[in-house]
Amino acid sequence: MSSRRMTTIAGSLVTAAxxxxxxxSVTASADEGPASSKGGKAVDEAPAGxxxxxxxxxxxxxxxSSQKTDLTATVKNxxxxxxxxxxxxxxxFDGMTVKNVQGCSPMEEKDLPEGSNSGFVCPLxxxxxxxxxSYAVDATFDLKKTGKICLPVQTGDGKKTxxxxxxxxxxxxxxxxxxxxxxxxxxxxxxxxxxxGDTAGELPKTxxxxxxxxxxxxxxxxxxxxxxxxxxxxRRPRHTAC
Numbered sequence: 236m237s238s239r240r241m242t243t244i245a246g247s248l249v250t251a252a253x254x255x256x257x258x259x260s261v262t263a264s265a266d267e268g269p270a271s272s273k274g275g276k277a278v279d280e281a282p283a284g285x286x287x288x289x290x291x292x293x294x295x296x297x298x299x300s301s302q303k304t305d306l307t308a309t310v311k312n313x314x315x316x317x318x319x320x321x322x323x324x325x326x327x328f329d330g331m332t333v334k335n336v337q338g339c340s341p342m343e344e345k346d347l348p349e350g351s352n353s354g355f356v357c358p359l360x361x362x363x364x365x366x367x368x369s370y371a372v373d374a375t376f377d378l379k380k381t382g383k384i385c386l387p388v389q390t391g392d393g394k395k396t397x398x399x400x401x402x403x404x405x406x407x408x409x410x411x412x413x414x415x416x417x418x419x420x421x422x423x424x425x426x427x428x429x430x431x432g433d434t435a436g437e438l439p440k441t442x443x444x445x446x447x448x449x450x451x452x453x454x455x456x457x458x459x460x461x462x463x464x465x466x467x468x469x470r471r472p473r474h475t476a477c
Contacts, residue, residue: 268293270309273422274403275386278476279395284316284364289323289386289400296416302375304419308336310359310388311367318362320391325372326354326477328402330380330425337371348385348477358391378417381406381425387476396476 270290281287290309297304310323326348327333333353342354357370376382385401406425411417419425 267295267307268421270307271421272400275398275400277397278387278399279397281314281397282316282319284314285312285318285397286314287312287318287321287362287388287397289388289398291384291386291400291403291421293421294418295405295421296418297376297378298416299378299412299414302377304374304376306372306374307369308372308384308386309367309369310357310362310386312362312364315364317364318359321359321362321397322389322391322393323357323359323368323370324354324385324387324389324476325357325370326351326385326387326402327374328352328383328385328477330377330427331382331384331405332375332377333372333384334375335373339370351385351477354477376405376419378410378412378425379427381427382419385477389476399476402477 269292271293272288272290273293275289288311290311292306295304295306308323308325310321312318323339324342325333325336325339326342328351333355336355336357339355339357342356347354359368362368374384381404383402383404385399385403387396387400388398389396403422404424405419405421406423407417407419408423408426410426410428412428
């Protein structure tokens with residue numbers, strides 16, 4: 236075989252290998268997945284012509300050393316009329332703690348939904364028909380635990396909840412304790428990683444049982460009464476979603 240032919244073949248192999256590396260690199264550094272309203276449901280009836288929903292990214296990534304992650308929470312009005320004054324809540328549960336939401340105020344501890352660890356209030360004077368508003372959310376995720384997030388959309392005074400997404404989990408069934416970051420999927424129960432890098436012996440529950448964990452007896456009674464997915468504390472006269 237001539238040296239010229241060997242050089243050509245070698246060059247082709249290098250090019251193919253380089254292309255493969257480039258493909259894997261792009262995949263590994265992918266940003267948030269497509270926005271999704273998974274885990275969302277209408278609650279109280281909205282004003283005529285107003286249709287409020289929320290979306291979360293389909294995929295987020297957690298830094299394995301700092302536990303930091305970020306995501307985008309979006310509220311939309313798919314109706315034909317303006318919403319008037321509303322507010323979006325961004326609430327964290329279990330291993331997911333909301334640290335900051337751009338342009339929003341932290342909830343006082345006494346106002347947090349029962350079972351949650353953090354929350355922010357994002358007031359909106361009005362959301363025009365066909366428009367949306369997105370918020371940058373900074374959070375941490377303890378990969379040794381399960382983690383959930385909840386997005387209720389309420390009247391400005393919080394007395395009615397028009398829509399609620401969650402508490403919906405982020406997680407992975409294939410932990411990567413030795414990797415720089417772990418990708419998490421929306422609507423997936425996390426398979427916690429033990430301190431030694433092994434998966435925890437007891438896997439998180441799924442389905443209805445998962446949502447009952449933080450509720451206690453009062454929440455379980457509400458679920459039995461048909462208020463599925465809505466968590467209210469009976470200790471306060473004004474109920475709080477999530």
